[in-house]
Amino acid sequence: MSDTLSTHRSWWIGRNGSDARRLEPRYPRVQEDIHTRVAIMGGGITGLSTALELLDRGYDVAVFESAVIGCGTTGGSTGHLDAHPEGGPSSLSRVLGLNKARQAVALRLDAIDAVERRVNGDCEFQRLPAYFYSENPDDANSLREQGELASRMGLNVDQLATVPYPNAACGYRIDDMARIDSLAYVKHLAQMVSDRGGRIFENSLVAGPVETRPESLDVNGSKVYFEEVVVAVHCNDTDALYLYLETPPYQSYVLAARVSDPPPDALYWDNANPYFYTRRASASDPKLLLIGGCDHRTGTDDPIEAERRLEEYAREHFAVEEIVCRWSAELFEPTDGLPMIGKVPGKENVWIATGFSGIGLTWGTAAGGLLARQINGESVPLENDLSPSRFGVLGLATMAAEQMTTAVNLAERILPASTINPHELKPGEGKVGMVDGVHAAICRDHAGCEHRLSPICTHMGGVVHWNAAAGTWDCPVHGGRYTADGRRLYGPPESSLEAMSAKPAQVKISEE
Numbered sequence: 001m002s003d004t005l006s007t008h009r010s011w012w013i014g015r016n017g018s019d020a021r022r023l024e025p026r027y028p029r030v031q032e033d034i035h036t037r038v039a040i041m042g043g044g045i046t047g048l049s050t051a052l053e054l055l056d057r058g059y060d061v062a063v064f065e066s067a068v069i070g071c072g073t074t075g076g077s078t079g080h081l082d083a084h085p086e087g088g089p090s091s092l093s094r095v096l097g098l099n100k101a102r103q104a105v106a107l108r109l110d111a112i113d114a115v116e117r118r119v120n121g122d123c124e125f126q127r128l129p130a131y132f133y134s135e136n137p138d139d140a141n142s143l144r145e146q147g148e149l150a151s152r153m154g155l156n157v158d159q160l161a162t163v164p165y166p167n168a169a170c171g172y173r174i175d176d177m178a179r180i181d182s183l184a185y186v187k188h189l190a191q192m193v194s195d196r197g198g199r200i201f202e203n204s205l206v207a208g209p210v211e212t213r214p215e216s217l218d219v220n221g222s223k224v225y226f227e228e229v230v231v232a233v234h235c236n237d238t239d240a241l242y243l244y245l246e247t248p249p250y251q252s253y254v255l256a257a258r259v260s261d262p263p264p265d266a267l268y269w270d271n272a273n274p275y276f277y278t279r280r281a282s283a284s285d286p287k288l289l290l291i292g293g294c295d296h297r298t299g300t301d302d303p304i305e306a307e308r309r310l311e312e313y314a315r316e317h318f319a320v321e322e323i324v325c326r327w328s329a330e331l332f333e334p335t336d337g338l339p340m341i342g343k344v345p346g347k348e349n350v351w352i353a354t355g356f357s358g359i360g361l362t363w364g365t366a367a368g369g370l371l372a373r374q375i376n377g378e379s380v381p382l383e384n385d386l387s388p389s390r391f392g393v394l395g396l397a398t399m400a401a402e403q404m405t406t407a408v409n410l411a412e413r414i415l416p417a418s419t420i421n422p423h424e425l426k427p428g429e430g431k432v433g434m435v436d437g438v439h440a441a442i443c444r445d446h447a448g449c450e451h452r453l454s455p456i457c458t459h460m461g462g463v464v465h466w467n468a469a470a471g472t473w474d475c476p477v478h479g480g481r482y483t484a485d486g487r488r489l490y491g492p493p494e495s496s497l498e499a500m501s502a503k504p505a506q507v508k509i510s511e512e
């Protein structure tokens, strides 16, 4: 494993021990001023799909990736490509009405086609059926209605008497969905962008735009000059604070398990909230399943407990022979259920795509086409409904509930904190509290090294929490994440946590 900063250690990375899969930089870092027509922040599926679409329209494009291509959530996804409404067809229909819901589904179906064209037989792209099911027989009528609605939205649906998944009581099948190796795909997209003359820079973090009409942004002490800028960093990274309220951060968990009784090769997800989902990792290894779920607001639940619950789910449903690996990554939940794709409110030349929830491989691909067309002055379907300027009335209650987490977190700055004895911290443990009379975030990494940091997130002052599963400091406010030693890892923060001791003490402690 290379030392590149990544929030996840997904199964795709290092699979088969292949060196080619390591997260290592292939593109230069910015070392001097850059001029481009469109600057794109973020080298995930969204930024690179936007770059390709703009190149197709004759634009000069430069993509800036803060770390390396593949280190973001795209490389940590589970590679489902589906067009089924994530909260269920009835929920999408309530938000948009049937006609517009059909357009939303069509955008995602087109996205699957676009990915298929781009990979041209590569990246293990494979068409597969998908199953939406419930374990509760009482849901049969409701699922039948959802299936009918899904069919009216343009999906190829078959109502089923039985679903070929353990414990499934009722549900339906959707044909022509797909699976892909998402890490290979994002690297493939980067190669396509580069082959078509787009410039890509890695290890080049761009400072988020704050002016109404920015003409340049800071990168590695140099400047990038542009006419338009696209924020494709997964979350909001502008001063439009409203966008943070609309897209709270969630942590989602995956495990790769070898089982002796795999279900037929397909995509599966249930109607629970949060939902569980299952798929084969690859066609060549039929017994290896990726099982995901147990989402919770970043920094608020116990990640070890979430991992335990996911493993329990896997063992309740399959004869697990081996847990091959586990990881978690972040997603941003739109409070009204729709992503935000378009111009940032109050800005003239700043575009954004965020709030993809757990279906950003299709929405991120669709966003590429939608943003390129809007930058090119074309009108696009659902322009107002997906606009980041919309006010999600249906999401008001959810938004208010989400803000409680933020309020509770900010209160931690002033409430009395408990005292921590650093010597009692075991490897892998971290805490926030009073250390030697100072409010600190303190952890001991697995090598036994103590790190003492300011607990205050460098973005907007949230109090970070220790994530014992990933060994990271996570900020519940907007989802910023840092390594155990405080380096910026993901999300809106642009700098690292402040170190409280210039030379952290190296204390070796046994694992017991």
Ligand SMILES: Cc1cc2nc3c(=O)[nH]c(=O)nc-3n(C[C@H](O)[C@H](O)[C@H](O)COP(=O)(O)OP(=O)(O)OC[C@H]3O[C@@H](n4cnc5c(N)ncnc54)[C@H](O)[C@@H]3O)c2cc1C
Binding pocket: 041, 042, 043, 044, 045, 046, 047, 064, 065, 066, 067, 068, 069, 070, 071, 072, 073, 074, 075, 076, 077, 078, 079, 080, 081, 082, 204, 205, 206, 207, 208, 232, 233, 234, 237, 251, 252, 253, 254, 292, 328, 329, 330, 331, 356, 357, 358, 359, 360, 361, 362, 363, 364, 491
């Ligand atoms: C566990 C998990 C499983 C998932 N599985 C699926 C799935 O099966 N199917 C599906 O459709 N969706 C899935 N999703 C959602 C999907 O993975 C994401 O919505 C999607 O990958 C987001 O792509 P992106 O390009 O917007 O973000 P990313 O892939 O995160 O790319 C953003 C990039 O921007 C970079 N960056 C950040 N800040 C800056 C900056 N200031 N300057 C420059 N670069 C910056 C980051 O390093 C990163 O590489 C899953 C999500 C999770 C958490």
Ligand code: FES
Binding pocket: 457, 458, 459, 460, 461, 462, 475, 476, 477, 478, 479, 480, 491, 492, 493
């Ligand atoms: S305060 Fe915004 S990510 Fe921490």
